[in-house]
Amino acid sequence: MKHATIRPRVRVPKTVAKxxxxxxxxxxxxxxxTGLRKDKKxxxxxxxNIIRELKVTYNGRQVLRSVWYTAMSxxxxxxxxxxxxxxxxxxxxxxxxxxxxxxKEMTVKVV
Amino acid sequence: xxxxxxxxxxxxxxxxxxxLGIAGAGTIALIAAPTRAYATVAEVQEKIDALSAGxxxxxxxxxxxxxxxxxxxxxxxxLKVSVESPMSKTEFVEAVHIFAEENPFPQxxxxxxxxxxxxxxxxxxxxxxxxxxxxxxxxxxxxxxWIGRKAVKVTIGGCGG
Numbered sequence: 001m002k003h004a005t006i007r008p009r010v011r012v013p014k015t016v017a018k019x020x021x022x023x024x025x026x027x028x029x030x031x032x033x034t035g036l037r038k039d040k041k042x043x044x045x046x047x048x049n050i051i052r053e054l055k056v057t058y059n060g061r062q063v064l065r066s067v068w069y070t071a072m073s074x075x076x077x078x079x080x081x082x083x084x085x086x087x088x089x090x091x092x093x094x095x096x097x098x099x100x101x102x103x104k105e106m107t108v109k110v111v
Numbered sequence: 112x113x114x115x116x117x118x119x120x121x122x123x124x125x126x127x128x129x130x131l132g133i134a135g136a137g138t139i140a141l142i143a144a145p146t147r148a149y150a151t152v153a154e155v156q157e158k159i160d161a162l163s164a165g166x167x168x169x170x171x172x173x174x175x176x177x178x179x180x181x182x183x184x185x186x187x188x189x190l191k192v193s194v195e196s197p198m199s200k201t202e203f204v205e206a207v208h209i210f211a212e213e214n215p216f217p218q219x220x221x222x223x224x225x226x227x228x229x230x231x232x233x234x235x236x237x238x239x240x241x242x243x244x245x246x247x248x249x250x251x252x253x254x255x256x257w258i259g260r261k262a263v264k265v266t267i268g269g270c271g272g
């Protein structure tokens with residue numbers, strides 16, 4: 001149920017020209033628990049739970065793979081670039097330490 | 112805390128002397144017992160050597176690192192990296208790796224690119240435990256790698272407990 005409340009946010013331009021290099025911005029709400037903090041009441045370490053990987057495909061082909069470690073900030077934001085080829089889906093998949101995945105699909109419209 | 116138990120008459124009262132004593136002990140404990148040792152510069156160098164597979168990375172002006180000189184909040188330090196490359200099928204940036212020399216865990220992130228990106232550039236927000244160097248290594252498909260360093264001053268560390 002937890003994942004139902006978390007909606008990753010992605011921004012791509014509404015339309016792009018063929019061959020244009022456009023920026024993609026992404027943000028997920030996630031605590032990115034480092035595993036270094038301790039529970040103040042019990043003194044027990046809080047287990048690590050971070051998003052380890054972001055994969056992005058565009059028309060079925062991978063355009064980005066990004067591996068994240070504990071040093072990524074909470075609510076990780078990232079942006080990168082893609083060269084426009086044809087109109088089609090861009091699919092984002094984030095995976096965290098609990099093997100929970102967050103996905104988002106956007107449509108890239110090439111004009 | 113032990114002071115109050117050895118002096119039962121003060122059990123329910125907090126005395127200035129005791130408070131100061133507790134506060135002092137707390138500070139010493141924080142300094143003496145960090146939760147995890149910080150990474151070392153040598154450890155990071157080892158990881159970089161492993162990445163570059165025999166060809167030592169060299170500094171190149173085509174690798175541009177954008178970081179604030181002073182980060183007020185170590186929990187969220189904006190980083191922008193761009194690598195000048197044609198990003199063609201024959202010449203492109205394969206990967207960019209980021210390290211923070213003195214974080215508890217030095218690896219920050221690795222980004223893997225392909226010619227389909229058109230441009231090897233990205234941004235993210237990272238945690239920095241204290242003032243230190245951030246190292247960026249860009250690996251090209253030719254086997255060559257470029258390295259860049261940037262010092263960041265951190266006002267409040269960002270790695271929790």
